Amino acid sequence: MNDDDQLMIGIQSRESRAFETLVARYQQPLINFFFTNTRDRQFSEDLTQETLLRVYDQAWDYLPTGRFRGWMYRIARNLLIDNIRRRSHDALVRSVRGTGEEDCILAGLADEIASPQDSADRHELAAMVDELLEDLPEEQRLTFTLHHFAELSLPEVAEIMHSSTATTKSRLRLAREKLREKLSARGVEG
Numbered sequence: 176m177n178d179d180d181q182l183m184i185g186i187q188s189r190e191s192r193a194f195e196t197l198v199a200r201y202q203q204p205l206i207n208f209f210f211t212n213t214r215d216r217q218f219s220e221d222l223t224q225e226t227l228l229r230v231y232d233q234a235w236d237y238l239p240t241g242r243f244r245g246w247m248y249r250i251a252r253n254l255l256i257d258n259i260r261r262r263s264h265d266a267l268v269r270s271v272r273g274t275g276e277e278d279c280i281l282a283g284l285a286d287e288i289a290s291p292q293d294s295a296d297r298h299e300l301a302a303m304v305d306e307l308l309e310d311l312p313e314e315q316r317l318t319f320t321l322h323h324f325a326e327l328s329l330p331e332v333a334e335i336m337h338s339s340t341a342t343t344k345s346r347l348r349l350a351r352e353k354l355r356e357k358l359s360a361r362g363v364e365g
Contacts, residue, residue: 180239187234198227204325205251211308211320212255222258226251245331248321252335255317300363307357315350318343 179200185193205226209219229250237246308316314336321332333343 177241177243179243180241183234183237183243184239186231187237194231197230201247202227205247208248208251208320208325209255211305211324212316213259214305214309218258222251222254226254229254242331242334244325244327245334248325248327248331249335252317252321300358303358303361303363304354307354310357311350311353315346315353318346319350319354322347 179197182193182197182200186197202223205223206219209222210216213219213222226247230247233250237243308319311319318332318336321327321335322329327335329343329347330340332347333340336343336346338346
């Protein structure tokens with residue numbers, strides 16, 4: 176039984192510390208997942224809060240089998256799809272959707288110890304990848320972000336996406352190829 180399973184058993188026993196630990200562990204990865212797919216910081220935070228509340232509310236339904244992350248990200252994915260569908264019909268939301276450079280999901284990841292030029296180059300590349308992800312088909316984008324940003328294994332992603340591991344590998348390969356092509360077209364080789 177892994178640490179996440181222990182936390183879920185604690186939540187099932189109504190131990191408040193267990194839920195606080197779970198929130199501390201998964202709040203930022205969930206925000207990153209949602210932001211990568213929505214480009215809206217506030218919306219991402221709202222979806223994260225809703226996901227964590229559903230995890231808490233549905234804790235009694237969870238069986239400790241070592242598959243917590245897949246279970247949680249399936250909740251997150253379903254919320255994302257439902258909310259995007261709902262919001263896509265709202266003209267006001269579409270008109271004010273934020274895509275500020277300061278919100279780029281990858282921007283801060285590589286800025287820790289680097290020269291100013293390296294940091295600027297990485298920030299620019301991160302902004303490009305972040306922008307290009309929007310152009311990928313939804314299934315490929317979700318597969319890519321779940322695998323790379325949520326750091327889930329391919330079998331976990333396959334379970335969340337209700338597909339086979341082979342299909343998931345194919346979607347991930349296609350997403351990578353499309354990103355490479357688009358980056359190459361912009362003069363970025365890698």
